[in-house]
Amino acid sequence: MKAAQVKRTIRRPEDERLPLGKTIAYGLQHVLTMYGGIIAPPLIIGGAAGLTPEQIGVLVASCLFVGGLATILQTVGIPFFGAQLPLVQGTSFASVSTMVAIVNGDGGLQSVFGAVLAASLIGFLIAPFFAKIVRFFPPVVTGVVITMIGLSLTPVAANWAMGGNSTADDYGSLANIGLAGTTMLIVLLLSKVGKAAISRLSILLAMVIGTIIAVFMGMADFSAVGHGAIFAFPQPFAFGWPVFEVGAIVSMTIVVIVILTETTADILAVGEIAKTRVDSKRIADGLRADMASSVLAPVFNTFTQSAFAQNVGLVAITGVKSRFVVTAGGGILVVLGLLPVLGRVVAAIPTPVLGGAGIVLFGTVAASGIRTLASVKYENNLNMIIVATSIAFGALPIVKTDFYDQFPTWFATIFHSGISSAAVMAVALNLLFNELKIGTPKRDGSAYAAAPPRMLIAEQIPRIVKASEVRGLLEGDLFKSGKLIDADGEEITVVDEDEFKSIVEEYRKKCQEAGVRCPDESEFIRSGPPAAQH
Incomplete structure (x- = not known):
């Protein structure tokens, strides 16, 4: 058999093509899963900047539009850009606190756009070098990071289940939590159904059913759907030209490094879930797409882009590994960005419904990490210490959100993320115990083999x-x-x-x-x- 014929027999799981109807349905499921996360940053930053509801609507539409383009680039891929994996891209939540601090400075929102543009260019330049760290991510490290992705998202699901708005009178009410619990129960029941098609669409169907229940309970409000433009193309630099401030750029560059770390973890996680090969070249292509999208984002009035960890959980729970499904999701995001009226429909889904589905999704991510850790050898080595310390260290900013408040801003920015904290600790301990021979006992002490x-x-x-x-x-x-x-x-x-x-x-x-x-x-x-x- 010729080389070309041998090569054609090798099929990557992520290259599977599904029928058009299923592709769109699963793509919509991805959009609904990440929708609350992608619109949260513009709502928070727009509020901090004192924007009007109409202006905040521009930010939201821009986030959807650019997120869709970034997702298409990441999944379809072109030479040097895109990991060609089922990864959903969108506005990164990791940069929100830093951007709010910049907004409150002298430059306002324009300084945020300038900092994002400059820092993303720096991130783009270092992406290929950053991807070389893949050799320092053996299963003992990737398992920890994947587990922490799921655990770090659990507070997000809890906040959604309680209502999403801590200042609301019904925040944490039994009605909100009950609706979230009902949605979660529907996900589990649909997952139990014998038909694979229904099981795979359990998240989407549960959200639809949960929303219908919310309507009858008077907990869904679609009154705002008819207000605002039906079609609107994002206007470049709608808020003015970017302003470049050194301090803001330095702070945002640190955030970009955190985003590179988290996106690398997500690429490794989805590669592990899809059972496909992920090497340093593929990671570099994914990070370049990440940063190229982030460079484009300020032009269209939005912020840093990154892979969405919650959608990694959706890949795991549904078993749908096709990257073209996520491409369809990217197309839906672009349409939502061009048709604000459709975005308002999706935005009307009650937050507790998202929370109920999120509990299952985010838990699935953590379970995938635990499965990876189960394949690690713990006999005659110090891998147990690596796992235990890294997970506990990563959990610190999750269980105690003010843990790093007294630390320097640059340090707090990096370690305030449980994912980044766990990744840094796991890589460092793996280097110390498994890569460096000095001081490691020759017997019962080393976990690796050359x-x-x-x-x-x-x-x-x-x-x-x-x-x-x-x-x-x-x-x-x-x-x-x-x-x-x-x-x-x-x-x-x-x-x-x-x-x-x-x-x-x-x-x-x-x-x-x-x-x-x-x-x-x-x-x-x-x-x-x-x-x-x-």
Whole structure:
């Protein structure tokens, strides 16, 4: 079989194409899941800037429009831009507190746009270098980060379930929490239904049913739907030209680093959930799309863009891994941005309904991280310490939101995010305990084994070229000029059975001398069948 034919047999889960109707339905489900999160920043910042309701409406429409374009870029991808993963992009909540502080300064909203533009350009330049940290994200790190993504979103779901507005008289009322609980129960019941189509749409259907219940309870208000323009194209620089202030740019650059960290975590998380290969190149493409969208955002009156963690949970709970579903969601966001009347309809969904669905969604993200951590080896190493310390450290700003209030602003900006806190601690401890040999006991102390050389047994090749058996190949491998080449252009060594066993035995001796765990035979093939099977 020719190289091109072998390559065509390799299918990425995220490249699946569903029927148009299902694609749109699942895409709408993604939009409803993240809608509350994407409109919250413009509402908060617009309020802090003293804007009129009409002006805040412009901010909201702009966020939807740019978020949709960013999502399409991230999922479809072009050379050097887009991770081509089911990732929903939107206005980052991580930058809200910093932008509110900038708004309250002398430059106002124009300084926010200037800071976002400058900081995003810096983020764009460092994105390829930032992506190189992927080698420092083994399962013990990614498991912690994915778990913390889910845990850090739980307060958001709780706030939604209580009503979303802490100043409202009914905030935290039994009616609000009861509606959220009912919505959650509907999600669970629909998930139990035998038909896969209904189960996969459980979140969307639960939101619709929850909203209908809210209407009969008098808890839904659609009166504002008819007020305002039906169609409006976002006007560039509607609030004036950006103002560039050094202090604001420095603060926003720190936020951008946090966003890069969180987006990297989301890319790794959705890659783990979709069971697809994610390397440093793919992360770099995703981060470049993230930052390019953020550079464009101030032009159309909106703010920094990032991947939405809650939608990672939706991928996990529905099992729909197609990136084109999320592309459809991006298209819906663009339409909502151009048709404010439709946006007002979606915005009328009661916040407790979103909260009930969010509890299941965000919990699913955490559960995905726990599943990853379950695959980590804890015997004869310090991985348990890494996991325990990182999760507890990441939980600090979640359970005690004022924990870093007395710290320098730059430090508080980074560590106020539970995701960033856990990521920084997990990477640091993994370096200390698993990468640095100095001070680590040779026995019962090290969790890692040096990366084994990748090999392929010659007897495998006739089996591999069959469309039904490609387990020995990774995404990007191809046969060229009689040689097997991996995605990085390196030749993969092809050996016979005796050579394979000899190399493995020699490698094991080196592992024993170094006091580290030696990989089993299947790890030398990397997803290929063990040698004993041949």
